[in-house]
Amino acid sequence: MHVAVIEENSVRAAILVDGLREAGITSVEVISSTDGLLRRLTAVDPDVIIIGLENPRRDVLEQMFQVSKVVSRPVAMFVDHTDTDMIAAAIDAGVSAYVVDGLRKDRVKPIVETAISRFNAFDRLQRELDAARSELAGRKVIERAKGILMKTRQVSEEEAYELLRRAAMNDKRKVADIAQSVVTAASLLEK
Amino acid sequence: MLSTEAEPSTPAGLDAGPVALRHNRRHAHVVRAGFIPLIDVAVLVAAAEQGFADREGIRLELIRDVSWSNIRDRLAFRQFDVAHALGPMPIASQLGIGSNPYPSFTPFALGRGGNAITLSVTLYREMAALAGLSGTEDALTNARALKSLIDRRQASGRKPLVFGMTYPFSSHNYEFRFWMAAGGIDPDRDVLMTVVPPPFTADAMAAGAIDGFCVNAPWNLIAVERGVGRVVATKRDIWPSSPEKVLAVRPDWAEANGETLSRLLVALDAAARWCDAPENVGDLAEMLADPAHVGVPADLFRSLLRGRFVVDPDGTSREIPDYLVFHGDLANFPWLSQARWVYSQMIRWGQASFSQEGLARVEAAYRPDLYRAALGGSATPIPLGESKPEGSVAGHSVSTRKGETRLSPDPFIDGRTFDPEAIPEYLAGFDIKRSGALGPVSE
Structure with missing residues (x-):
């Protein structure tokens, strides 16, 4: 399982990578530079992509998925529409995930849940600091x-x-x- | 959210008096509206800032966002009640295409205009030299000049040009493609299309990452002002009636808040009328310049709103009357024929396939019935029909409850017209399209 994290903020990226490691996900690639997004994604070939909602590159990412010949495999947002509670929790936490089509739901769930809790933890940290x-x-x-x-x-x-x-x-x-x-x-x- | 029982019994019209007004304000229905910083958020900003929403007992909370994907998802997951959205977004959502397509619909278009296509100055100078352009050519001539240059670049084995737009389901994507194809360029084979968020367009061009882009105002002018971009076509040159931004609404919210939605449309209608008035240009420009809204200098907005602006860093300028229309020409009416045109372009470029079932879904995305129900008592002329032939050189005449209204001419750049009842025939007439455009999508 390869996870790509598109994140500009190095502290949040570190917190997220840490959480994913604890959840047993060791292959995590942080893509922080916005240049060469497509090249990096093609190289990493992730099963799951995590990106914060405040990152305007979400639209860029979705266009890449539209043009399936550019990215090696088409990717869909989350898994399907059945787990709306989890999607709502993700949106509330300010995080979105893109998952390779056909990936088993039980394999994706812990990753998205970790991302949600780590985004929330980072938010709390930020608030405390403020x-x-x-x-x-x-x-x-x-x-x-x-x-x-x-x-x-x-x-x-x-x-x-x-x-x-x-x-x-x-x-x-x-x-x-x-x-x-x-x-x-x-x-x-x-x- | 207050239930409809809490609605004040007195309708909050102009004659409701100060007591009713105060009552309304105290029980104001909060409506959360997401938006992207672009000039065509004007109607929502004016509704919130000029008291139009207030007068209808609505507290309009504008929430700025950074991507159309967020607008779509935050609307779907109830962080927004309504949103400033691209006209094709509700259509894509009803067709179930794109990521995360939860359904939305639009009862109100937020105006027309504002889009433009900008090429890098380097690219423009190269094609001007090749085609002998003087700088005053029309958009079609520019497209053909670009075609000649692309042919020459291909012959000498140079890398394809990279063009940016803002979202796969956007007027920008379809207009950029329409313009290129009118000049003989195949947007999927001759160039690389990519997405660049509006605020990054000028930077991406300056860095050489893209050679051109299609985006709404004020980002084209910012590229010109920075000396990196040259405007070669505007929405008016391609098809003036092309649906631009709309008010996207979540169906379950509309269901539970029918009265509030209706009042919101009354407020937006009044705000749109205000935005069109020349005497309000200064105030509107200041409001848009506010960092909470779009946050670029008011001067830029003033020149855009007046339709007079510089298109080339060498100082060449253009005058485009009605570059932005917020209310006139029935600009807020969600024409089913325009939704069908968007569908035709989705099919043309392989995003969707044509079917009667698809047509029904497309029509669920645009809701002229709700517009008519909300604004029946207003001074705005309301069309009796929901569809019209699109793309008229002479200007189409429309029957309304207040008699015949003649709309401004809205010809397509390729000189063809669009009959909403004949999508397959319309598509058959395009030389440049994806091969699956009329059957099942194969690409």
Whole structure:
């Protein structure tokens, strides 16, 4: 069983390859460069191709399957229309798979399921990273807002934070959002 | 999604008053629409941004995507309710061809025009020198000049030219092939056809990966602006009525949301009318330029919307009135005859075979009945028929509920006409086609 993974993001590709190895798939080829896609695919001759939905080359790939004389064997999306739950899960996870016609369903299923779970795992990782980044940015803006309040209202650091916290509670917003408003307002008032 | 029971009892027409309007907004039906960044998403953008959807109690959420395959799959698997799609996509889906063909249909075309064929400047200069072109030739002359050049390249054993389009089931694929074949070029034997996503077309040309492409606006102009491309034909030169983008709808969603779909069509009709008005060109260009929509400079859209643009990096420009039509000439009506023309081209190039059963499926893809039901009360003239002869030099006259309407001329580049009742005869008249075109597909 040969699997080709068309993926530009090296971290996601690594996570996926890792997952496929754990599932017992050892022949995995990552195609990251978009040039020579057809040449690479012809060389690898994969049974299953995994490609993320955010990759615009999906349309390119499907055209290659249309012109069957170019690719060695015609390829169809997933296996058939019976497993719509799995296809829906794949679309939700942002992944699509193309499978050589006639390949047994039970052989394909673990590959697609692994791809779905690894795409979801990468997504979680990405979200956590974004959250950590925005928390850091939030902390910085709170520090700046406290500084502005301490200077303009002549209060202590604790009192400045208390002002922000109370305003946030009253408005049902985050302290960081209120802090951002303070910083923006201050910059508008600056000469 | 709210059920139809939650529909406000007052129809949200212009006379509904501010109370009904607020009521609508609070209970707005969310409609998620997928789209690809191209100029012909204009009607959907205007519906969302200019209050046309709002007025019908709809919150239109536009979701940008990167490939037609995604549009098809995300529509099929309920991430979108409706989508900006290529006219041939619902037809392919009903015929069960292509990858993952879950059925969709269209009750509304999103306008016409915008496509163009661009060759690399190097290729154009080579053929201009060979055929003695001055730069003002028409699209057919350009196709014939390309044919002469291809013949010469073949004789001297050079590699075949590589041409890009956007999707196997697209107006671009059929128009590019139609244009080449009109000039005597066999698109499957004389050149290599490949798919290039629209935003990559200029880069691919600059890198020498492709020698030409057919794509919608603004990507042709971007290739010209970068000095790598030369526009040699536009959709208007090939067949002005060729179905371009449509609103694709998922059948089960339409079934459960009939009233919402109907209101959406009313909103789109009003938005399309707004997009056609010359005084709105500036606003529309700004909206399209927004990075959330298409994200290229508004200037480009202004010149495209006005139909005046540069076709060659040397400064040669062309003026094409009605280069883009969003509402006029009954541009939104999903003509069954146009669906049948698309079917004829699918057969011509070996994607489908001709049968009565196939015809029935093709007609399930275009739904003039839904268009008529939704817009019966509007100011838009609604054709009484669902089919017409296509490709008229004089301009076809159509009977509507508001009397006769004369449509603009829409001749085909090869001078032939299309009788929707005579597909086999139409195909028999083409010299260049796949051999299985009239029987079972063999290639």
